[in-house]
Amino acid sequence: MRLMLLGAPGVGKGSQAVLLAKALSVPHISTGDIFRCHIVNNTELGKEAQKYMDKGMLVPDELTVSIVASRLKQDDCQDGFILDGFPRTINQAVFLDKVLDELKMQLDMIINIVLDDRSIINRLSGRRICAKCGAVYHIEDKAPANEGICDLCKGELIQREDDNEETIVRRLKVYHEMTKPLIDNYKGRVKMVDVESNKSFEVTTQKVFSAVGLKSAKVEA
Numbered sequence: 001m002r003l004m005l006l007g008a009p010g011v012g013k014g015s016q017a018v019l020l021a022k023a024l025s026v027p028h029i030s031t032g033d034i035f036r037c038h039i040v041n042n043t044e045l046g047k048e049a050q051k052y053m054d055k056g057m058l059v060p061d062e063l064t065v066s067i068v069a070s071r072l073k074q075d076d077c078q079d080g081f082i083l084d085g086f087p088r089t090i091n092q093a094v095f096l097d098k099v100l101d102e103l104k105m106q107l108d109m110i111i112n113i114v115l116d117d118r119s120i121i122n123r124l125s126g127r128r129i130c131a132k133c134g135a136v137y138h139i140e141d142k143a144p145a146n147e148g149i150c151d152l153c154k155g156e157l158i159q160r161e162d163d164n165e166e167t168i169v170r171r172l173k174v175y176h177e178m179t180k181p182l183i184d185n186y187k188g189r190v191k192m193v194d195v196e197s198n199k200s201f202e203v204t205t206q207k208v209f210s211a212v213g214l215k216s217a218k219v220e221a
Ligand code: ADP
Pocket: 008, 009, 010, 031, 032, 033, 035, 052, 053, 054, 056, 057, 058, 059, 060, 061, 064, 084, 085, 086, 087, 088, 092, 162, 171
């Protein structure tokens, strides 16, 4: 299945995408994760991308589209994939249309995850991430047993550089201006399902799974 997840930063796209990718046995393609991986490995692309990410701005399209194009051409994407965080601009969407055309592929469905800005700000400002294994926590809603320490691997919990209030507000503004117009861009030509993510994470997972025709969201951790 070829899927795209749309939605503002902080709606839980990334975590839902991980579960869905596992259940469908398709690769999870997150441009944010790819950039963060480059940053950790201190590549030229990583250094360039970080300048924008830390400010809550979009990485320029020139740097972004080629990564996605080469990723989609890899063997493991032939039977499906989940795009998460790409496209984020109309320009990127036009580019994606071209790449999929070339590869003779079509998107099967878009899942648009919806949440109000206030809840997003609360979620992102309380988010903590394990520096070692990437597990995601929230200081109120999903606190670890021991403050600052990962339940799974005992790694240190850190705050993402772009999860401070000022940068979160900038990321939301960028979403409303640049990314939200994608909803209208795809409406009518690709099947789109809206999923509210205002309840628990598990409830959202159930809705996402049933949108793609999977019965149960039970995936072993
Ligand atoms: P979030 O959805 O919470 O903002 P992501 O990991 O998807 O988290 O993105 C983090 C940052 O990476 C973005 O704020 C942006 O700077 C950069 N980024 C990710 N994907 C793209 C993209 N498709 N185009 C431009 N910049 C991107």
